[in-house]
Amino acid sequence: MPRSLIVEADGGSRGNPGVAGYGALVRDGADRSLLAERAAPLGRASNNVAEYEGLIAGLRAAQQIDEAALITVRMDSRLVIEQMAGRWKIKHEDMRRLAAQAEEIVRELRAAGGGVQEWTWIPREQNKAADKLSNDGMDGTLVERDLWRAETEQPASAPTPQPVRPPREIATRLILLRHGVTDFTVGGRLDGRGGPDPSLNALGLDQAERAARALGDLVTGPVSVVTSSLTRARQTGAAAARVLGVAPITDEDWDEQAFGVWDGLSFTEIGERYPGDPARMRTEEDFRVEGGETHLELADRIGAARERAVARGGTVIVATHRMPILVVLRSLLGLSLGHAWLLAADPASLTQLDVYADGSATVAYTNDTHHLR
Structure with a gap:
């Protein structure tokens, strides 16, 4: 039978x-x-x-x-x-x-x-x-x-213990939250570290609140909120911290890349004033805008900031910017600089990384904007 x-x-x-x-x-x-x-x-x-x-x-x-x-x-x-x-x-x-x-x-x-x-x-x-x-x-x-x-x-006469694979437990869940929009974002103008540092506009404030509510539904257990030092990220992180009942922590290493003399310019204006340089920015690791940062320098400080965030354990929400998010994803996925630019990181989006005790990590999802729809 x-x-x-x-x-x-x-x-x-x-x-x-x-x-x-x-x-x-x-x-x-x-x-x-x-x-x-x-x-x-x-x-x-x-x-x-x-x-x-x-x-x-x-x-x-x-x-x-x-x-x-x-x-x-x-x-x-x-x-x-x-x-x-x-x-x-x-x-x-x-x-x-x-x-x-x-x-x-x-x-x-x-x-x-x-x-x-x-x-x-x-x-x-x-x-x-x-x-x-x-x-x-x-x-x-x-x-x-x-x-x-x-x-x-197992033989009945000589039982031997079976090896049990220990469960692979997440040590830190890192959620990267891009800031909401500013008037610079809407106008397609660059604003990096050391730039004008605009605040969120009305739409950006609404996006920050929506993202905060989504995180409130998502997060359980110990949580901390880290923000860059730039106003738009601090406002976005503050909304999440308020919903989650914690005090935000500022870490300036999560700031946007420094764009030097390009700050405040649109991509059209940059292309007209600095022909050929936008393409170099997307492909050359050591390309530096006057007064700005190279990708190598950005990667160094974001790598250090990520290590500090992961060391906190639990769930760590980081309110940051597009380029830092791309740097983190690029380092985990082994992408070239050119391919990293193909990744989307929309305003007020969520990107989650699960970091395990052995230091390895997986990308759970990227550019989640369901809370804005």
Whole structure:
């Protein structure tokens, strides 16, 4: 008689779309004993995408246990259950893609003599174990536990402990918040370190408040807010600090790049007055505008500022500027200077980096402006 397995799965997103993760587990259908657990972060994604990813991870784990098993899937996402059961249409492209992946696993199970015998919706309170795992995933923890292997692979007469991979935990979550717009931003005029230092205009103040509310919904646990010394960043950071109930800290190394004699000029004016120099600015590491900074000098101070921010631990929100954000992303992704200019960092956008205890880091998402729509 085929073995019976139960897959319980869940997924979540803090912001929807926002920081997402999934969780899944497999139980023995006969005695409800726990056989496997899965959890992983997904970066920025929607709730529905996270729910489907949890389902796929759970089906794969069950397939590893016994590809000929008859599986009951239990989830608190009515959307996923009804779509996979064929009772609801799948309209969204992301959902169709993920459903196709899940259906492919189901076909593989059928070919081996097993399959999914039941798609069951359950209330959230009955899905607490998978929900906890999905929160682990959203917190950046990777879980891959196979308790069933101890039963099938260890000799009964001489049990040996199985090595357990410790979860990869985030030491610091760094959220880079670009300042809201100023009249200079709207007019397409440069304003770097040492320039006129304008304040946020009315739209920029509104953007700062919207970003602050989004961060209030997103952030849990210990948090600190760091800002550059320039007025527009301090105003933007102050809004976030107020919502989060902390005092902002100023670190001038997060200031915008110094543009020297280009400050206050539009790109059209720069091209007319300094022909050929804008192209050099985008490609030459050591190019210096008169009175300004080279990219190498900027990278040095941003690197030091990033180290200080990461050392704080917890969630660190940094209210800063476009060029510092590009420098951080470039250093993590190994981009050339020319390619780094292709990255978007819009006013009041959020960019999240997850930094692990070993010093490695992942980019969870970039240029998130959902709160401005």
